[in-house]
Amino acid sequence: MVIFDVLIFSAAFIIIYLYWNTPSELPIKETSPRPKKPEGFTDSTVATTTVANISMCPGTSKSFVAKNGDNLCCEGNPAGTDCEGITICTLSSTDSNKYPSCVKYLQDYYARKGREVCPRSLPNYFEDDTGKRFCTDSRLNAYLNGPYNSSAEKCTIGSKGYMDAKSCEVRVALDRMSCPSPGCTKQPIGMANEPVILMAHFNDSTGIKHSCYDKDSILRFWEKVFGPDWKAKTSHINPDRNILFCDIAKKYYIDKTLSKNQIDI
Numbered sequence: 001m002v003i004f005d006v007l008i009f010s011a012a013f014i015i016i017y018l019y020w021n022t023p024s025e026l027p028i029k030e031t032s033p034r035p036k037k038p039e040g041f042t043d044s045t046v047a048t049t050t051v052a053n054i055s056m057c058p059g060t061s062k063s064f065v066a067k068n069g070d071n072l073c074c075e076g077n078p079a080g081t082d083c084e085g086i087t088i089c090t091l092s093s094t095d096s097n098k099y100p101s102c103v104k105y106l107q108d109y110y111a112r113k114g115r116e117v118c119p120r121s122l123p124n125y126f127e128d129d130t131g132k133r134f135c136t137d138s139r140l141n142a143y144l145n146g147p148y149n150s151s152a153e154k155c156t157i158g159s160k161g162y163m164d165a166k167s168c169e170v171r172v173a174l175d176r177m178s179c180p181s182p183g184c185t186k187q188p189i190g191m192a193n194e195p196v197i198l199m200a201h202f203n204d205s206t207g208i209k210h211s212c213y214d215k216d217s218i219l220r221f222w223e224k225v226f227g228p229d230w231k232a233k234t235s236h237i238n239p240d241r242n243i244l245f246c247d248i249a250k251k252y253y254i255d256k257t258l259s260k261n262q263i264d265i
Contacts, residue, residue: 052103052107052140052142052143052144053143054091054102054106054144055091056091057073057089057091058088058102058105058106058109059127059131061073061074061075061088062074062078063078063091064079064080064081064082064083065081067081069092070090070092070093071090071091071092072089072091072092072099073087073088073090073091073102074086074087074088075087087099088105089101089102089104089105089106090102103144106144107144110124110125110140110144111125113133114135117133117135117157117168117172118168119135119155119168119171119172119175120175121153121171122137122153122154122155122168122171123137124136124137124138124139124140124147126140126144126145127145128145129145132156132159133156133157133158134154134156134157135154135155135157135171136154137152137153137154138152138153138154155167155168155171156168157169162195162220163194163195163196164190164196165188165189165196170198173198173216173217174186174188177200177246178247178250179202179246180200180202180212180246180249180250180253180254181202181203181204183202183203184200184201184202184203185200185202186198186199186200187199187200187201194221194224195217195220195221195223196217197213197214197217197218197221198213198217199211199212199213199214200212200213200214200246202249202253202254204253204254205253205254210249210253212243212244212245212248212249212250213244213245214245214246215239215246215247218239218244218245219239222234237264238264241262241263241264242263242264242265243263243264243265
C-alpha cells in the first residue's frame with residue numbers, strides 16, 4: 001500500500017517538478033484585475049474607428065425577406081416572410097425601431113462574450129467565417145470576423161481547452177487563479193496530452209520562496225491521469241489540508257490562520 005501511495009503521488013506531482021522551469025511557458029506576474037467594461041466596444045483596442053460592414057446573418061441565424069422588404073435574420077427557421085423562431089436583427093436598415101442592425105447585434109454579442117470567456121490581456125471576442133471562436137487584443141476588422149491587425153495576438157476557445165497552455169480557457173483560469181501573496185508569479189505547465197497545471201511562485205512574510213498549485217487544475221489532471229476512479233486513487237491527498245494547493249498555502253504561510261497540525265505537507 002505504501003508503494004502504491006508513492007506511485008500515485010509521483011504521477012501527480014513529480015511530473016510537475018520536472019517541468020518546474022519549463023522554458024516555453026513564461027511566468028505571468030499577478031496584476032490588478034481589469035475594470036469591468038460597459039456594454040459595447042468602449043475599450044481603446046476596439047474603438048469603432050473601423051466602420052463595420054457585414055452582409056451575412058450572424059452565427060447560425062438565417063436570412064429572410066419580410067413583408068416590408070427588409071432583409072432580416074432568423075434564429076430558427078425562416079418560413080416565407082416570417083421567422084419560426086426569433087428575429088434577431090436586420091441587414092437592411094440601421095434605424096429600425098423593431099430590430100437592431102446586425103452590426104449592432106454582433107458588436108453587443110461580442111462585447112458580452114468577451115467579458116464572459118476572454119482573458120484580460122486579450123479582451124476582444126470574435127468568430128471567424130467557419131464558426132471558430134477567438135479572443136484578441138486588437139480591434140476587429142470591418143467584417144467583424146477577425147482582428148484588424150492580422151498579426152495581433154489571439155487565443156482559441158474550445159479547440160483543446162485545458163489541454164493547451166495557450167488556449168483562452170487556460171489564460172482565463174490564470175486570470176482567476178488566486179495568488180497567495182502580492183507580487184507572485186503564475187505559470188501554466190503544459191504536458192503532452194494532459195490537462196495544463198497552473199503553478200504559482202510566492203514569498204512568505206520572511207522572504208522564503210514557495211510554490212503551490214491551482215486546485216481546479218490539479219483535479220482536472222488527476223481525473224485525466226487516473227480515470228473514473230481518480231477520487232479513490234488520490235483519496236490520501238486531501239485538497240483541503242495539503243499546502244501544495246494555493247488556497248491552503250495562503251492560509252498557512254501568509255494569513256497564518258492554519259497551524260501545523262491543521263495541514264498536510
